Amino acid sequence: MSVTEQQYAPGEHPDLPPPLGEAGLIAWFKKRLFSSVGNTILTLVAVFFLYHVLSAIIFWTLTGATFTGETKADCDLGGACWLVIGDRFHQFMYGLYPTDQYWRPNLTFILMVVAIVPVLFDNIPHRGKFLLFSAIFPFIAFYLLSGGWGLETVDTDEWGGLLLTLVLGVTGIVASLPIGIVLALGRRSNMPIVRTLCVCFIEFIRGVPLITILFMASNMLPLFLPEGVNFDKLLRALIGVALFSSAYMAEVIRGGLQAIPKGQYEGADAMGLSYWQSMRLIILPQALRIVIPGIVNTFIGLYKDTTLVSIIGLFDLIGIGLVAVADVKWRGLAPETYAFIALLFFISCFAMSRYSLWLENKLHTGHKR
């Protein structure tokens, strides 16, 4: 008696594996790539496209690229010439920062990581103490980078490259959050004059491009100040960047404030809390929590926008890149330089957007179909 003819009582039949075409890898291929004629054609076109693009990219960046050598003449394989990056690597990282002082940006960077981690993740031990450190980190960083009091003074003109990009990004973020909160609260205030002022400021800043604000900061700010008072270039750019991002931040936070149910406001009032108490203890903790993904997205935008300072003559990553491209020794290597800078930005921005996505999933679960 063969197996197929065996009789089972109802409900006793052992589970059979699913047919080969309905589960596992083959089914996945069938369903996701070759479900119909149109789909198959699409897949083939995509494979063809991918093959050509990937092989070109791999040739240019790796197999056909030159990694060792001294001058541009050594680059004869047809691909990228990465020598320009190696030659100017220190400039890309530190700008014109004095070579013997490189430990200071390095130390600042390590401390920055220590300061940022407790802000990003709420499940690390002793978070409160670490947060305290995060709060004083900007002052430590400023002291370490600019010097004085025992350290050699380094002029902000000498800051550059990734260092300057990070300084701009972090300062913009740190400054824009409190200003943004004040603007958002002002926009929802009951006082008509305060509200009008906040609305005007926010809408004005959001209506003009960042570059005009930077032009304003670099050309008009010196006119606004009393004679003899002079802000350096970096500070002017920082003021522009902070004003710009605080307007966007205010709108994000306003979204959070509006999402808090009215009962929370009324509850706080009923408890006899003053305006600032209710904001600090009841409303803002909830509102900010909702909009953290939005805040992170604003940060990503701000971080990318810091590149615009290269137009007003600061040497951030792009500013250093423009100098490298103009170098006679490395003429014509713009794609390599820009690709390297793009990679640096991609890594940090992609990490931030992943974090924001992770947070979004963590904050509201159960809404997905």
Added chain:
Amino acid sequence: MSAETAQNARGSGGASLFSDQRFRSLFFQALVIGLLGAFLVFIVYNTAHNIEKRGIQTGFAFLDAAAGYDIAISPFMEYTATHTHGRVFLVGLFNTLLVSFLGIIAATFLGVFLGVLRLSPNWLVSRIVYCYVEFTRNVPLLLQILLWYAIFLALPAVKQSITMFNDIIILNKRGLIVPEPLPGDGFMLVPVALVLALFASIFFARWAKKTQAATGKIYPVFMTNTAMIIGLPLLAFAVTGFPLDFAYAELKGFNFKGGVVIKPEFTALWFALSLYTAAFISETVRAGIQSVSHGQTEASEALGLRPSWTMRLIILPQALRVIIPPMTSQYLNLTKNSSLAVAIGYPDIVQSFGGVTLNQTGQAIEVIFITMLVYLTISLLISGFMNWYNNRVSLVER
């Protein structure tokens, strides 16, 4: 009322006026106004002092002074170095509008296309679009503009130009050269016919909708209107005897003469803006389509609607409500981002007027004020138009 009076009485009799909310509110607003006023007086005083000290001229007289510098791209009006700064403003404004308008159109088409591809059941296609979107969104736009510009400048020189379609289209590092259309007598009839066809098709669509609502009879609106919009201008073109000539570019000496030259500055900016914004728009479109509950699709399939009708009649109208507000801000972003033209020297309003004119005249306040005003106006116009459109497509709720 009586409670309020009682409270006031207690306030004045007790600790301080500060327990009265209305007084507090007035006090703080007065304080804000006072501080702001003091700040403004401080700034105005300093500015006046500094301007006098540096010998900077004030007022808008510079708009009538000769600019004295050349602008390479001025497709809409004649411009030479002898024209005024006012003319520079107009040239820059039109260049900004041109690249923003073309950028918005390209970004919308590409973005919608990518957004739909991203939702494709085909895993490979969806992944490719995902990679494209992530790469584009996470790299600064300025860098992308510079990269495209570098690529266009790395094209072959004039002598080794790439030619397409039998020398009709020529591509080299100085730009893309296409034949210049030379409309002859009676060509004006073609655009007139096009406008007529557009009006007729709007009218026909309305009439067909009304008829369908009244009688249930369905007319092939899309086919008829397409035929009308393409056919009528063609007919006008044929009737007038094909009055269109082209001036082809020819290599004379070291450069091409004739034809329309599309400069690499424009192309690089347009490419970068469109590709960058398209990545954002595709995410908006994807989110919009995904926001429509799956039950809607199932219900429409249960009613027996075709997949294409499900998309057009059920999904899209609901998705549009979600898509349009973020789409508006993408359009605004694109327009504002076009100011990055200054990095590669495309003469938009920031590069020509806000850059060169500012440096020549030194009148930073007037120039930056006018430039900002232009962007504010454009922003208001775009968001006004999109709000009007949004009101049209939004659900009418009771």
